[in-house]
Amino acid sequence: MTEKQKIVILIDYPSKNGWCHLVANSIKDLHSFAKSIGVNKRYFHNNPKNNKPHYDIRGKKIQKAIEFGAKQVNSKDIVTFLKKIYK
Numbered sequence: 001m002t003e004k005q006k007i008v009i010l011i012d013y014p015s016k017n018g019w020c021h022l023v024a025n026s027i028k029d030l031h032s033f034a035k036s037i038g039v040n041k042r043y044f045h046n047n048p049k050n051n052k053p054h055y056d057i058r059g060k061k062i063q064k065a066i067e068f069g070a071k072q073v074n075s076k077d078i079v080t081f082l083k084k085i086y087k
Contacts (some may be wrong), residue, residue, distance in 0.1 A: 007035050011062065011070040012078045020062050021078050022055040022070065025085050030055065037064045052082040 008025040022039070024030035031041070034055045046053040057065065066072055073081075 007033075009065070009067050009070040009079075010073050010078055010081055011057070014062060015075075016057065018058045019056050020058065020065075021075070022057050022065055023053070023078055023082060025081075027053050033065075033068070033070070037068055051086045052079075054078075054082070055085065062066060071087045078083055 005025070007029045009029070010024070011020050011022050011024070014020050022030070022034060024033060027046075030053060031044070034041070034057075035045070039055050039061055042084055043055045043057060044053070062078065
């Protein structure tokens with residue numbers, strides 16, 4: 001990612017059990033954003049087989065993520081984004 005590229009943070013809508021996926025266009029920015037909204041690193045997931053780094057978040061952290069600039073999109077958009085960024 002070059003300096004001119006904008007940081008992109010996305011979050012999907014909550015699932016039936018209340019969980020969302022928080023993603024970014026770099027792992028460094030993802031960790032930084034998650035830390036800024038108080039999400040513990042234990043909620044970070046990245047299976048080496050499919051390389052889709054994300055945080056699982058729920059509850060008040062969802063609204064906080066949106067307030068801090070995460071764009072809310074549907075789950076399909078999250079998957080498409082991850083496939084494009086983390087080939």
